[in-house]
Amino acid sequence: MKILKVLIVLLIVLFLGAIGVYYFGTNMASEKIVDEATEKLDTSGQMENIQSYVEDDPELSGYIEEAKAADESSLPFNSTGQATRVLIQKVGLTELNNIKSGVENGTMSHQEAIQKLEQDLTEEEMLALKVIAYKEIYGKQ
Template sequence: MRFIKFVIIAIIVLSILGYGVYFFGTKIASEKLMGALSSELENSGEMEIIKQTIESDPELKALIEDAASADESKLPFTTKEEATRLIVKKVGITRLQDIQSKVQQGKITKDEILQEIEEKLTEEEITAMKVIVYKELYNH
């Protein structure tokens, strides 16, 4: 009887610890990823290139500008860190790296990326992503 209690308590404690490691681990990883990505984009001047690319593509521009009128109080998240955490959770780091590799090699189209994101995220999550991108690009 004592052994069963010990095993049950050990399982409960390990479950709680596992969840804590997962939750805080993804939070720390997403914050580091977002910080590194943001500073790299700003320092290399790529943010300006991204902004020009969006401005020159009417479809992308319309997609991002929808975010200007979104009601932020109804969004599931509002920070870059939360967005990164959601993307890492729903898409996965391996798949994100695969997409990045295909983009650099020119093996994937904008429509294929959008389709994959639409399959993984809800409409509200996509809207929240648009709002964050809009704020980042236009410093709002």
């Protein structure tokens, strides 16, 4: 009986630890990845290229205007960590990797990538992603 109690307590502790690692791990990892990518783009001068690409594309510039006008207090998430968890839960790591690979190698346009995300996410979640992207591209906090 004593062994059973110890085993149950151990399982509860392990379960809570796994939840903590998932929650804080995804948050820390996504923030670190975004920070490193943003810094690399800033130092290489490619951030200006991205900004001009977004501004020259009517669809993408429309997304930026949506993000500027959004009421951030009503969004389902406001950080890259929260966005990462939602994307992993709703889209899945495999599909996200497929989208990334497709865009990188040119077999998928950014419109197709956005359409795939729109299939799995709500309008509010998409707007939250647009706001996060706007903040990262234009350095707004």
